Amino acid sequence: MVRQAKQVATCLLRQTGQQAERLVTKVEPVLPLIERVVVQARTRVLEGKQVAAGDKVLSLFEPHTRIIPRHKGGTPVEFGRQVELDEVEGGIVTRYQMLEHPDEHGQGLQALEHHRHLFDHPPRWLSGDRGVHSAETEVQAMVAGVEIVAIPAVGKISPLRQEVERTRRWKRAYRWRAGIEGRIASLRRDYGLSRCDYHGQEGMERWIGFGILASNLHHIAQAQVSKKAKKQAA
Numbered sequence: 001m002v003r004q005a006k007q008v009a010t011c012l013l014r015q016t017g018q019q020a021e022r023l024v025t026k027v028e029p030v031l032p033l034i035e036r037v038v039v040q041a042r043t044r045v046l047e048g049k050q051v052a053a054g055d056k057v058l059s060l061f062e063p064h065t066r067i068i069p070r071h072k073g074g075t076p077v078e079f080g081r082q083v084e085l086d087e088v089e090g091g092i093v094t095r096y097q098m099l100e101h102p103d104e105h106g107q108g109l110q111a112l113e114h115h116r117h118l119f120d121h122p123p124r125w126l127s128g129d130r131g132v133h134s135a136e137t138e139v140q141a142m143v144a145g146v147e148i149v150a151i152p153a154v155g156k157i158s159p160l161r162q163e164v165e166r167t168r169r170w171k172r173a174y175r176w177r178a179g180i181e182g183r184i185a186s187l188r189r190d191y192g193l194s195r196c197d198y199h200g201q202e203g204m205e206r207w208i209g210f211g212i213l214a215s216n217l218h219h220i221a222q223a224q225v226s227k228k229a230k231k232q233a234a
Contacts, residue, residue, distance in 0.1 A: 009191050052140050064201040086111045091219045093212045108132040127177035150174035191215050
Protein backbone atom coordinates (compact mmCIF):
# COMPACT_ATOMS: atom_id res chain seq x y z
CA MET A 1 0.00 0.00 0.00
CA VAL A 2 2.85 2.38 0.82
CA ARG A 3 4.56 1.63 -2.49
CA GLN A 4 1.33 2.13 -4.40
CA ALA A 5 0.62 5.40 -2.58
CA LYS A 6 4.09 6.68 -3.48
CA GLN A 7 3.55 5.76 -7.13
CA VAL A 8 0.18 7.53 -7.15
CA ALA A 9 1.69 10.62 -5.47
CA THR A 10 4.49 10.69 -8.06
CA CYS A 11 1.95 10.50 -10.90
CA LEU A 12 -0.16 13.24 -9.35
CA LEU A 13 2.85 15.55 -9.05
CA ARG A 14 3.23 15.37 -12.82
CA GLN A 15 -0.32 16.56 -13.29
CA THR A 16 -1.67 20.05 -12.86
CA GLY A 17 -4.84 21.13 -11.16
CA GLN A 18 -6.14 21.86 -7.70
CA GLN A 19 -7.61 18.38 -7.18
CA ALA A 20 -4.23 16.68 -7.79
CA GLU A 21 -2.50 19.13 -5.43
CA ARG A 22 -5.07 18.48 -2.70
CA LEU A 23 -4.60 14.71 -2.97
CA VAL A 24 -0.80 15.02 -2.77
CA THR A 25 -1.13 17.34 0.22
CA LYS A 26 -3.19 14.72 2.05
CA VAL A 27 -0.99 11.75 1.13
CA GLU A 28 2.53 13.11 1.68
CA PRO A 29 2.33 13.83 5.46
CA VAL A 30 0.85 10.39 6.22
CA LEU A 31 3.30 8.20 4.28
CA PRO A 32 6.32 8.71 6.61
CA LEU A 33 4.12 7.90 9.62
CA ILE A 34 2.87 4.68 8.01
CA GLU A 35 6.44 3.68 7.22
CA ARG A 36 7.33 4.15 10.91
CA VAL A 37 4.32 2.03 11.91
CA VAL A 38 5.53 -0.74 9.58
CA VAL A 39 9.01 -0.60 11.14
CA GLN A 40 7.76 -0.63 14.73
CA ALA A 41 5.31 -3.49 13.97
CA ARG A 42 8.09 -5.53 12.37
CA THR A 43 10.42 -4.81 15.31
CA ARG A 44 7.85 -5.62 17.98
CA VAL A 45 5.92 -8.54 16.44
CA LEU A 46 8.36 -10.31 14.13
CA GLU A 47 11.67 -9.60 15.89
CA GLY A 48 10.26 -9.61 19.44
CA LYS A 49 12.10 -6.43 20.45
CA GLN A 50 10.88 -3.48 22.47
CA VAL A 51 10.26 -0.12 20.82
CA ALA A 52 11.08 3.01 22.79
CA ALA A 53 7.99 4.99 23.78
CA GLY A 54 9.39 8.13 22.17
CA ASP A 55 9.79 6.34 18.82
CA LYS A 56 6.25 4.95 18.63
CA VAL A 57 3.57 6.36 16.35
CA LEU A 58 0.34 6.26 18.36
CA SER A 59 -1.94 7.97 15.87
CA LEU A 60 -1.77 8.73 12.15
CA PHE A 61 -4.17 11.65 12.60
CA GLU A 62 -2.68 13.08 15.82
CA PRO A 63 1.04 12.19 15.51
CA HIS A 64 1.97 14.55 18.36
CA THR A 65 0.36 12.13 20.86
CA ARG A 66 2.72 10.79 23.54
CA ILE A 67 2.65 7.97 26.09
CA ILE A 68 2.43 9.47 29.60
CA PRO A 69 3.34 7.07 32.43
CA ARG A 70 1.25 7.87 35.50
CA HIS A 71 3.38 6.13 38.17
CA LYS A 72 0.18 5.76 40.19
CA GLY A 73 -2.36 3.06 40.82
CA GLY A 74 -5.32 2.58 38.50
CA THR A 75 -4.24 3.83 35.09
CA PRO A 76 -0.64 2.76 34.27
CA VAL A 77 -0.35 5.06 31.23
CA GLU A 78 -2.31 7.77 29.46
CA PHE A 79 -2.15 9.05 25.90
CA GLY A 80 -1.92 12.74 25.10
CA ARG A 81 0.47 15.53 26.02
CA GLN A 82 1.74 16.67 29.38
CA VAL A 83 1.28 20.38 30.09
CA GLU A 84 3.31 22.57 32.44
CA LEU A 85 1.35 25.30 34.24
CA ASP A 86 2.53 28.40 36.14
CA GLU A 87 0.12 29.77 38.74
CA VAL A 88 0.36 32.96 40.77
CA GLU A 89 -1.65 34.30 43.69
CA GLY A 90 -5.38 34.44 43.08
CA GLY A 91 -5.53 31.21 41.09
CA ILE A 92 -4.38 32.88 37.85
CA VAL A 93 -2.44 30.74 35.38
CA THR A 94 0.22 32.95 33.78
CA ARG A 95 1.95 30.45 31.49
CA TYR A 96 1.44 27.03 29.98
CA GLN A 97 3.75 24.84 27.93
CA MET A 98 3.18 21.54 26.19
CA LEU A 99 6.13 19.30 27.03
CA GLU A 100 7.72 17.39 24.19
CA HIS A 101 8.50 14.41 26.44
CA PRO A 102 6.83 13.45 29.76
CA ASP A 103 10.20 13.08 31.52
CA GLU A 104 11.37 16.65 30.89
CA HIS A 105 12.78 18.51 33.90
CA GLY A 106 13.95 21.98 34.81
CA GLN A 107 10.95 24.17 33.93
CA GLY A 108 11.36 26.06 37.21
CA LEU A 109 13.87 28.46 35.68
CA GLN A 110 11.62 29.03 32.65
CA ALA A 111 8.75 29.85 34.99
CA LEU A 112 10.95 32.24 36.96
CA GLU A 113 12.15 34.07 33.85
CA HIS A 114 8.59 34.41 32.54
CA HIS A 115 7.38 35.76 35.90
CA ARG A 116 10.15 38.35 35.98
CA HIS A 117 9.37 39.41 32.41
CA LEU A 118 5.63 39.64 33.13
CA PHE A 119 5.69 41.37 36.54
CA ASP A 120 9.11 43.06 36.41
CA HIS A 121 10.20 41.41 39.67
CA PRO A 122 10.90 37.86 40.91
CA PRO A 123 8.31 35.98 42.98
CA ARG A 124 8.79 35.81 46.75
CA TRP A 125 8.24 32.04 46.68
CA LEU A 126 9.08 29.58 43.91
CA SER A 127 7.27 26.33 44.57
CA GLY A 128 6.79 23.20 42.48
CA ASP A 129 7.05 19.44 42.38
CA ARG A 130 10.12 17.36 41.59
CA GLY A 131 9.40 17.53 37.86
CA VAL A 132 10.47 21.19 37.66
CA HIS A 133 13.73 20.67 39.55
CA SER A 134 17.18 20.97 38.02
CA ALA A 135 20.67 21.25 39.42
CA GLU A 136 20.79 25.02 38.83
CA THR A 137 17.21 25.90 39.81
CA GLU A 138 17.68 26.80 43.47
CA VAL A 139 20.98 28.67 43.11
CA GLN A 140 19.85 30.78 40.15
CA ALA A 141 16.47 31.49 41.77
CA MET A 142 18.15 32.74 44.96
CA VAL A 143 20.53 34.92 42.93
CA ALA A 144 17.49 36.34 41.08
CA GLY A 145 15.93 37.43 44.39
CA VAL A 146 13.55 34.59 45.29
CA GLU A 147 13.28 34.29 49.09
CA ILE A 148 12.22 30.64 49.34
CA VAL A 149 12.63 27.90 46.73
CA ALA A 150 10.31 25.06 47.78
CA ILE A 151 11.06 22.39 45.18
CA PRO A 152 11.92 18.91 46.53
CA ALA A 153 15.32 17.66 45.47
CA VAL A 154 15.48 14.68 43.11
CA GLY A 155 17.03 11.39 44.24
CA LYS A 156 18.83 10.73 47.52
CA ILE A 157 19.23 13.93 49.51
CA SER A 158 21.84 14.87 52.09
CA PRO A 159 21.08 15.34 55.82
CA LEU A 160 21.56 19.09 55.35
CA ARG A 161 18.96 19.14 52.57
CA GLN A 162 16.59 17.12 54.75
CA GLU A 163 16.89 19.76 57.46
CA VAL A 164 16.08 22.49 54.95
CA GLU A 165 12.93 20.70 53.75
CA ARG A 166 11.78 20.25 57.36
CA THR A 167 11.81 23.93 58.22
CA ARG A 168 8.51 25.72 58.77
CA ARG A 169 9.18 28.31 56.04
CA TRP A 170 9.96 25.66 53.45
CA LYS A 171 6.91 23.56 54.34
CA ARG A 172 4.65 26.62 54.22
CA ALA A 173 5.89 27.56 50.77
CA TYR A 174 5.54 23.99 49.52
CA ARG A 175 1.96 23.73 50.84
CA TRP A 176 1.05 26.74 48.69
CA ARG A 177 2.01 24.66 45.66
CA ALA A 178 -0.73 22.16 46.54
CA GLY A 179 -3.27 24.64 45.14
CA ILE A 180 -2.11 23.89 41.61
CA GLU A 181 -3.43 20.34 42.00
CA GLY A 182 -6.91 21.77 42.52
CA ARG A 183 -6.38 24.10 39.56
CA ILE A 184 -5.45 21.16 37.33
CA ALA A 185 -8.54 19.24 38.47
CA SER A 186 -10.75 22.26 37.81
CA LEU A 187 -9.27 22.83 34.35
CA ARG A 188 -9.86 19.19 33.46
CA ARG A 189 -13.35 19.03 34.93
CA ASP A 190 -14.80 22.48 34.23
CA TYR A 191 -12.83 23.88 31.29
CA GLY A 192 -12.37 20.98 28.89
CA LEU A 193 -8.70 20.12 29.41
CA SER A 194 -9.41 16.44 29.98
CA ARG A 195 -9.99 15.95 26.24
CA CYS A 196 -9.11 18.10 23.23
CA ASP A 197 -11.72 18.45 20.47
CA TYR A 198 -9.38 20.32 18.10
CA HIS A 199 -6.99 18.55 15.73
CA GLY A 200 -3.22 18.82 15.48
CA GLN A 201 -0.67 20.19 17.91
CA GLU A 202 -1.57 23.80 17.12
CA GLY A 203 -5.23 22.97 17.71
CA MET A 204 -4.36 21.40 21.07
CA GLU A 205 -2.38 24.49 22.08
CA ARG A 206 -5.36 26.71 21.21
CA TRP A 207 -7.75 24.43 23.11
CA ILE A 208 -5.58 24.57 26.23
CA GLY A 209 -5.18 28.33 25.90
CA PHE A 210 -8.94 28.90 25.61
CA GLY A 211 -9.59 26.73 28.68
CA ILE A 212 -7.00 28.59 30.76
CA LEU A 213 -8.30 31.95 29.54
CA ALA A 214 -11.85 31.02 30.58
CA SER A 215 -10.60 29.88 34.01
CA ASN A 216 -8.63 33.10 34.53
CA LEU A 217 -11.59 35.28 33.54
CA HIS A 218 -13.82 33.38 35.96
CA HIS A 219 -11.40 33.93 38.85
CA ILE A 220 -10.93 37.61 38.00
CA ALA A 221 -14.72 38.06 37.94
CA GLN A 222 -15.06 36.28 41.30
CA ALA A 223 -12.40 38.54 42.80
CA GLN A 224 -14.18 41.67 41.52
CA VAL A 225 -17.53 40.52 42.91
CA SER A 226 -15.95 39.73 46.27
CA LYS A 227 -14.22 43.11 46.34
CA LYS A 228 -17.47 44.90 45.51
CA ALA A 229 -19.35 42.97 48.20
CA LYS A 230 -16.77 43.96 50.83
CA LYS A 231 -17.09 47.63 49.88
CA GLN A 232 -20.86 47.48 50.18
CA ALA A 233 -20.62 45.73 53.53
CA ALA A 234 -18.22 48.40 54.79
